[in-house]
Amino acid sequence: MPHSNQDASPGNPHRLEALLNARSVAVIGASADAAKIAGRPIAYMRARGYTGAIYPVNPRREEVQGLRCHPSIAAIGQPVDLAIIGTAAAHVEGAIREGIAAGVKAFVVFSSGFAELDEAGRALQKRLTALARAHGVAIVGPNCLGIANSRSGLLATFTTALESHALQQGGFSFVSQSGALGAYWMDIVLRNGIGFSQWVTTGNECDVDAADAIEFLVADPDTRVIGLYIEDIRRMDAFRAALDRAARAGKPVIAIKAGSSSAGAAAAASHTGALAGNDALYDACLQQHGALRVRSLTEMMDAARLLLHDAAPAGPRLAVMTVSGGAGVLIADASEPLGLQLPALKPEVAQALVPILPSFVHPGNPLDITGNVLQDTPMIGRAMQALATDTDTHAIVLFIGMMHSIADAFVQALSQARSHVRCPIVVIWVGAMDSSIHALEAAGIPVFLDIPQAMQALARGLQMRRTQAQIIQRPGALPTMPVTDGGRSLPTLSEWDGKQLLASQQSVQIPAGRLLKAGEALPPGLPYPVVAKLQSDQLLHKSDAGGVALRIQDAPSLQEAIERLHEVGAGLGIPVQGILVEQMLPFDHELLLGLRREPRFGPVLTLARGGIEAELDPDVVNLLLPANADDIAQMLGRLRCFRLLQGFRGRPGADMPALARRIADLCEWFLQQPLRELEINPLAIQGSQMWALDALITPMAMD
Numbered sequence: 151m152p153h154s155n156q157d158a159s160p161g162n163p164h165r166l167e168a169l170l171n172a173r174s175v176a177v178i179g180a181s182a183d184a185a186k187i188a189g190r191p192i193a194y195m196r197a198r199g200y201t202g203a204i205y206p207v208n209p210r211r212e213e214v215q216g217l218r219c220h221p222s223i224a225a226i227g228q229p230v231d232l233a234i235i236g237t238a239a240a241h242v243e244g245a246i247r248e249g250i251a252a253g254v255k256a257f258v259v260f261s262s263g264f265a266e267l268d269e270a271g272r273a274l275q276k277r278l279t280a281l282a283r284a285h286g287v288a289i290v291g292p293n294c295l296g297i298a299n300s301r302s303g304l305l306a307t308f309t310t311a312l313e314s315h316a317l318q319q320g321g322f323s324f325v326s327q328s329g330a331l332g333a334y335w336m337d338i339v340l341r342n343g344i345g346f347s348q349w350v351t352t353g354n355e356c357d358v359d360a361a362d363a364i365e366f367l368v369a370d371p372d373t374r375v376i377g378l379y380i381e382d383i384r385r386m387d388a389f390r391a392a393l394d395r396a397a398r399a400g401k402p403v404i405a406i407k408a409g410s411s412s413a414g415a416a417a418a419a420s421h422t423g424a425l426a427g428n429d430a431l432y433d434a435c436l437q438q439h440g441a442l443r444v445r446s447l448t449e450m451m452d453a454a455r456l457l458l459h460d461a462a463p464a465g466p467r468l469a470v471m472t473v474s475g476g477a478g479v480l481i482a483d484a485s486e487p488l489g490l491q492l493p494a495l496k497p498e499v500a501q502a503l504v505p506i507l508p509s510f511v512h513p514g515n516p517l518d519i520t521g522n523v524l525q526d527t528p529m530i531g532r533a534m535q536a537l538a539t540d541t542d543t544h545a546i547v548l549f550i551g552m553m554h555s556i557a558d559a560f561v562q563a564l565s566q567a568r569s570h571v572r573c574p575i576v577v578i579w580v581g582a583m584d585s586s587i588h589a590l591e592a593a594g595i596p597v598f599l600d601i602p603q604a605m606q607a608l609a610r611g612l613q614m615r616r617t618q619a620q621i622i623q624r625p626g627a628l629p630t631m632p633v634t635d636g637g638r639s640l641p642t643l644s645e646w647d648g649k650q651l652l653a654s655q656q657s658v659q660i661p662a663g664r665l666l667k668a669g670e671a672l673p674p675g676l677p678y679p680v681v682a683k684l685q686s687d688q689l690l691h692k693s694d695a696g697g698v699a700l701r702i703q704d705a706p707s708l709q710e711a712i713e714r715l716h717e718v719g720a721g722l723g724i725p726v727q728g729i730l731v732e733q734m735l736p737f738d739h740e741l742l743l744g745l746r747r748e749p750r751f752g753p754v755l756t757l758a759r760g761g762i763e764a765e766l767d768p769d770v771v772n773l774l775l776p777a778n779a780d781d782i783a784q785m786l787g788r789l790r791c792f793r794l795l796q797g798f799r800g801r802p803g804a805d806m807p808a809l810a811r812r813i814a815d816l817c818e819w820f821l822q823q824p825l826r827e828l829e830i831n832p833l834a835i836q837g838s839q840m841w842a843l844d845a846l847i848t849p850m851a852m853d
Contacts, residue, residue, distance in 0.1 A: 166358065166366040168255035169288045170297060170348055172232035172304055173202040176223055176254070178245050179237045180206030180214045187260055188236040189215065190308040191296070198317045200303035205230060223252040232256045234296070234306050239263030242292060243277055250285045258306045259291035265354050266293055275356045282357035294353025295329030298336070300346055301372055307351075311336040320345025321374030321458050325363040327352050331379045331406075335447055342451070343588050344458070347372040361388035364403065368395045375457045377450055378405040378441070383432075386751055390439055390774070397440030397621040402457045402614050404450045405441045407432045431751050434772035438781075440617045442610055452607040453614075455596045461574035462611030463544035466491045469537040470516035471530070472549040473523055478516030480601050481549060481578075488609035492516060495540070502536040523550075527559035531567035538571040545573050545608060549601070551580035561586055565593040578604045620784075638851040639826045644687045646730050648828075648847035657815035658830065659841045663732035668716060670728075672705055677733045679703050683844075684715045685727040690846055695722060701734065735841055738802045739795055740832035743813065745775075745820045747827070747850075755782070755817055759791045760832035775817055782817075783810040795835075808838035824850045 181189035192215050195204055205228070206214035209221040220226050223233060223245075233249045235242055239261050246257055264275040275292065282289045290297060296307030300319045305312065311333045322344055326332035332351040339346050348370060350363045360380055365388075367373045376396060383389045396403050407429070436443045444450045456462055466489055472478040482492050492515050495503075500513040506529060507513065508522045517537070523530060534546055553560065568575055577590060577597045587597045598604035643651070646665045653660050664673055665685065684697035692698050696718050699711035712729045719726035744756035753775040758768060769790045773781060783806060786792060797803025820828055827848040834841040 164366050164369060165286070165288055166256070166362060168231040169258075169290065169358070170299055170304070170350070170366060170370075171302065172256065172306075174205065174228065174230050174232070175200075175202060175304070175306060176205040176207050176220075176226060176230045176233045176249070178207050178223070178233055178235045178249075180208045180211070180219060182211065182214050184215065187308045188234075190312075191234055191306055192217070194305040194307070194312050195303055198303045198305060198312075200305065202231075202302065202304065203228065207233075223249050223254060226252070230254045232258065232304075232306060234258045234260070236260040236308070239271065239274060239292070243274065243281070246278065246281055246287075246289070250281065250287060254287070256288040257290070258294070258296050259289060259353075259356075260294065260296060260308060261291070262293040264292045264356070275354060278356045287357075288362075289357035290350070291353040292356060293329075295332055295351040297351070298346075298349040300348075307349075309333040309336060311340065315340035318343065318345035319372070320347060321372065322346045322377060322454055323348040323350075323367045323370065323373040323375070324377040324379075325350045325352065325360050325367070326379040327355070327360060327381050328379055328408075329353065331447070335377060335379070335450075338447060338451060343584075343591070344451070344454070347374075355384070359383075359385060359388075361385050361392045364389075364392035364396060368392070368399050368401055374401060375454050376401055376403045377454065378403055379408065380405065380432075381408050383750070386435070390435060393436070393439035393441050394621060397618045400618065400622075402453075402618070403436075403441040404453050404457075405436050405443050406446070406450060407436065407443060428750070430770065430772055431748060431754060431774070434754070435751065435774055437617070438774055440614070440621045442614050442617075444610070448603075449606070452598065452603045453610045455591075455598070456574075456576070456607045456611045457614065459574075459591065459594050459596045461545070461576055461594075461596050462615050463574060463608060464612075464615060465542075465544040466612060467493055467542055467544045468547055468608070469495075469540070469543045469545075470547045470549070471533060471537070472516055472518055473521060473551065473553075474549065475516075475518045477549040477551075477578075477601070478518055481516060481547065481605065484601050484605040488605055490605065490609055490612075493542075495537075496542075499536060499540050502539060503533060506532045506536060523560075524553070524556060527556050528563050530560070531563040531570075534564075534567040534575065535570050538573055543573055544612075545576060546571065547576050547578065547604065547608070549578045549580075554581075554583060554586075557583060557586045561589045561593075564590060564595055568593050568595055576604055576608060640849045640851050641687055642690060642827075642846055642848045644685045644689075644727050645683065645692075645845055646685045646727060647687070648845045649842065651823075651847055652828075652842055652845055655816060655819040657812040657819070657840070658833070659839065661732045661735055661841055661843065663730055665728045665730050666712065667728045668726070672708060676705070676708070676731065679734045680708060680731050681734050682708060682711045682715060683730045683732070684719050685730050686719065686724045687727070688724040689719075689722065692844075732843075735834060735836075735843075737834035737836045737841065739804055739835040740843075741835065742829070742831040743816075743833045744830075745817065745825075745828040747825070753817075753821060755785075755813070757785060757789065757813075759789070775821065777814065777817060779807070779810040779814040782813050783807065786810060802837070804835045805838035809835065809840065812838075812840050824852055826850045 179188045183189045184193035205226045206217050206219040208219050211219040233254045235245050242261050264271040295309050298305050300317045324335050329351045367376050470481050495515050503513040575595050590597050649660050680702050682699040702708045740760035742758040742760040747753050755773045758770040771785050771788045773785050795804045829846040830842040832843050834843050
């Protein structure tokens with residue numbers, strides 16, 4: 151359903167303003183028991199200094215937790231921005247209607263028993279959606295854990311993560327479709343001193359969804375990094391647009407996408423359906439719009455720690471200092487697979503280090519400063535400043551361990567170095583004390599407890615910077631296409647019929663060929679060698695059924711092959727359209743190219759290594775359309791076989807710019823056709839030319 155989202159401006163506030171920056175809160179069914187669901191929000195907000203007004207509502211009580219209690223929302227007699235509802239599901243609709251009548255602008259619904267339960271619950275949830283649309287109010291939930299704003303102390307939630315933690319403000323915000331994951335996230339950021347700005351759990355998303363929340367956080371001045379946990383996105387066009395806005399605003403999005411699924415029955419019709427599964431398309435969506443996908447909350451925190459301290463490197467070149475030669479080797483080993491580099495020191499940098507280091511230390515990268523730091527801890531800062539004179543150094547990584555007796559001196563030396571070093575400083579401190587971590591991070595230096603986490607975070611930070619730069623360089627926001635189911639599919643065409651349709655475009659060529667009906671004589675002048683292929687709209691994978699004869703060199707061999715292929719068709723018991731005889735063309739490379747209209751994602755381009763082994767060792771990339779030639783060139787570069795396409799050990803390379811342009815033109819053609827799916831496998835490539843050696847096309851009915 152369309153949302154009435156709008157760009158926030160002083161005279162036109164975002165529709166979630168009354169929700170996440172609520173200045174007054176009513177709690178429906180308020181409880182005097184601070185441990186109960188309808189009592190926790192009141193207790194949390196009172197204990198943590200909510201700056202707005204709290205209005206308990208319960209007709210059976212006159213006072214709740216020291217506050218005057220009102221019999222109804224209407225009886226409050228004051229403006230109310232937000233109402234919290236934790237009643238039984240059957241009473242939620244009435245409570246929202248009463249709130250709307252009293253001028254309430256937003257609602258948080260804790261109650262469960264809606265679409266997650268049964269058909270009656272789904273019908274009730276749809277009525278809540280209709281209320282939100284009809285009256286322009288924002289509804290979070292139902293079946294959610296609520297929202298929080300650390301700046302104002304707004305805690306419209308019953309999460310137990312707040313039982314033992316004080317609120318701490320920070321630049322990290324979180325949007326979660328899972329209440330439990332949201333609670334775990336809040337516990338981690340508060341326990342580790344990271345803090346947060348806004349926290350939103352969307353639950354069943356009858357109205358406010360992840361796209362709405364991201365859009366609001368892009369405009370939130372206190373949000374610098376956005377964490378995201380999603381299971382499924384319904385408004386894909388709005389979600390893509392929100393991610394794109396975040397990237398353009400320089401606000402990194404770090405996402406966990408839970409769950410994966412195969413393409414199910416669709417995989418039977420094409421390789422593309424198997425290769426471009428639901429999870430792979432989420433991968434493509436997140437990457438294409440600048441979001442960083444991680445696998446766990448721990449990985450999310452590692453990446454956020456780097457990004458919150460503006461410590462993401464601008465490039466891959468690292469200078470590494472350690473108090474252990476072995477640690478330097480481990481860092482080098484961890485860096486190479488991640489695309490990070492430890493280049494040799496420039497002569498002038500090495501020379502500058504000589505008077506700083508002990509006489510027995512040789513300047514290098516990694517630089518082993520040895521245990522001499524116990525005697526001369528400020529040496530760390532001087533060495534860092536010398537390393538930073540190389541403007542090609544993108545980050546300095548320092549490894550230390552234990553040394554608690556000189557921890558204060560370490561912190562002082564690093565804090566001073568931070569003010570003189572232009573590139574990011576990242577510390578790996580094995581066994582660091584919490585006090586040391588907090589002091590360094592207060593100085594803008596992220597601290598990691600082990601090598602793998604730090605190097606992975608650096609690599610992800612670099613990836614994030616590069617992707618954001620690409621999005622910002624686009625002339626406008628990345629266009630998206632409204633997602634619909636595209637209508638009813640017709641049966642997949644035979645290869646012959648599909649190629650007749652494909653011939654209407656100019657970017658991909660079709661080999662010269664003839665369809666020979668049963669009993670039809672061979673035409674003269676065939677360009678041998680040829681291939682013969684059994685044609686039927688009920689035989690999609692001809693090679694698997696023995697329906698293809700390759701490298702036929704003369705007429706007698708061709709006649710024999712045709713007879714055998716008819717026998718194969720008869721044995722399969724399928725209607726045979728004829729035998730397609732095509733010229734065999736020389737080519738240097740082959741890919742699988744798939745174009746599909748996905749119900750959730752809209753039109754998608756899939757490229758993969760082609761041939762019969764495409765699913766044996768998948769080498770696949772996906773791109774949500776529309777896209778231009780530059781997007782497709784970058785897509786090709788993500789294939790593992792890209793080096794082969796460029797030419798390897800004397801093998802001819804493809805004309806990559808021409809290949810990207812031709813594929814972009816084919817995508818444009820596909821978008822204008824009433825087609826559900828097009829698969830070319832293999833797509834034969836030689837230089838700047840492409841041929842469709844086999845094609846599957848599934849049309850859509852024009853209802």
